Amino acid sequence: MIPYGRHSVSTDDIETVVDVLQHQFLTQGQQVPAFEQALVQYTGGEYCIAVNSGTSALHIACLALGIGAGDLVWTVPNSFAASANCALYCGASIDFVDIDPITRNLCPKALEVKLNHCKAQGLDLPKAIVVVHFSGLACAMEHIAELARTYDIALIEDAAHGLGGRYPCGNKIGAGTYADFTTLSFHPVKSITTAEGGALMTNNQELAKRARLFASHGITKDPSELQNVNPQEPWVYQQQALGFNYRLSDIHAALGINQLKRLDQFITARLRIAQRYQAALSALPITLPILDTNSAWHLYVIELQSHDRAQVFNALRAAGVGVNVHYIPIHWHPYYSELGFEKGQFPNSETYYRHAISLPIFPALTHQEQDHVIDVLYKELA
Numbered sequence: 108m109i110p111y112g113r114h115s116v117s118t119d120d121i122e123t124v125v126d127v128l129q130h131q132f133l134t135q136g137q138q139v140p141a142f143e144q145a146l147v148q149y150t151g152g153e154y155c156i157a158v159n160s161g162t163s164a165l166h167i168a169c170l171a172l173g174i175g176a177g178d179l180v181w182t183v184p185n186s187f188a189a190s191a192n193c194a195l196y197c198g199a200s201i202d203f204v205d206i207d208p209i210t211r212n213l214c215p216k217a218l219e220v221k222l223n224h225c226k227a228q229g230l231d232l233p234k235a236i237v238v239v240h241f242s243g244l245a246c247a248m249e250h251i252a253e254l255a256r257t258y259d260i261a262l263i264e265d266a267a268h269g270l271g272g273r274y275p276c277g278n279k280i281g282a283g284t285y286a287d288f289t290t291l292s293f294h295p296v297k298s299i300t301t302a303e304g305g306a307l308m309t310n311n312q313e314l315a316k317r318a319r320l321f322a323s324h325g326i327t328k329d330p331s332e333l334q335n336v337n338p339q340e341p342w343v344y345q346q347q348a349l350g351f352n353y354r355l356s357d358i359h360a361a362l363g364i365n366q367l368k369r370l371d372q373f374i375t376a377r378l379r380i381a382q383r384y385q386a387a388l389s390a391l392p393i394t395l396p397i398l399d400t401n402s403a404w405h406l407y408v409i410e411l412q413s414h415d416r417a418q419v420f421n422a423l424r425a426a427g428v429g430v431n432v433h434y435i436p437i438h439w440h441p442y443y444s445e446l447g448f449e450k451g452q453f454p455n456s457e458t459y460y461r462h463a464i465s466l467p468i469f470p471a472l473t474h475q476e477q478d479h480v481i482d483v484l485y486k487e488l489a
């Protein structure tokens with residue numbers, strides 16, 4: 108089965124990890140700070156806090172922004188559940204803003220309408236918005252950031268799909284151009300992998316400090332942070348907040364450092380695959396994604412126009428094509444129904460979902476494999 112996504116691990120990656128196992132600290136050594144520095148260098152962001160998953164990064168971003176009981180967070184239905192769960196972890200409430208059917212990202216117009224409506228009706232406004240650069244394509248950040256400024260709302264970019272992508276202004280996703288935090292994931296299907304892993308990027312020193320505190324038990328031993336410290340007691344550490352152990356290990360970080368060296372190659376390979384699909388599939392009765400050369404191309408999603416999605420999906424799987432579906436709208440999950448969300452509330456996300464199929468796209472996908480995917484699609488759809 109050709110998977111929809113797959114990591115590329117080189118012998119050099121393996122040797123780097125073995126070196127850590129043989130000669131270095133396994134955790135809290137030099138690899139994690141070096142990985143954080145490499146991410147700062149790559150993205151152009153100022154501060155980086157590496158953590159053990161993209162989900163942890165989202166949770167920590169919410170905590171550092173002071174989100175808690177009584178607060179409201181908005182995100183999009185067309186994402187992985189973690190984009191919404193992070194608010195619930197903090198005791199806050201969640202609501203959604205629909206997507207733009209063309210970009211499949213948060214619709215800035217829908218956001219504006221919803222904000223104006225809530226303000227006019229005296230309803231609660233969100234304390235933070237989690238935007239998702241779906242498939243690696245940057246959201247309309249200029250417009251969204253302007254609305255966030257107007258309404259004094261914090262912005263979190265869930266860039267689990269976005270590392271290696273750029274905004275139209277040319278800055279890299281993660282540069283901190285628009286949001287308070289940008290979160291990354293290093294799960295094996297993402298742009299680079301550490302097996303499990305994630306990171307927060309921010310340009311705000313205070314937020315960076317708070318994020319680091321929450322990611323390591325809320326405990327610090329930084330002399331400049333300690334309260335009422337006695338210089339005769341150099342061993343002192345203090346818990347100053349209720350944090351978590353969300354640290355990344357040095358074994359994982361070493362893999363990340365090495366992977367990051369090949370990130371641009373990975374993104375170029377993904378773009379080539381997207382371009383090849385785009386040229387080959389344009390004659391079929393399907394909606395293709397926007398071919399944006401700034402995208403990180405985490406996913407290549409087609410939308411069927413008249414064919415039955417389940418039938419086509421199952422035919423592709425039967426022919427050895429490991430297609431997938433991204434995403435079941437978050438508010439459709441039983442857990443979210445129990446919170447009061449209903450089908451029909453976010454029609455663009457729901458219509459998109461009913462027709463979407465994610466085709467295989469990953470750096471090592473061969474032309475031969477891709478041609479097989481294309482042939483099967485022609486057999487089913489032409």
Ligand SMILES: *Cc1c(COP(=O)(O)O)cnc(C)c1O
Binds near residue numbers: 162189267291304
């Ligand atoms: C992968 C992903 C996450 C979660 O990342 P993990 O590292 O798996 O915890 C969050 N949001 C989106 C959009 C993702 O694709």
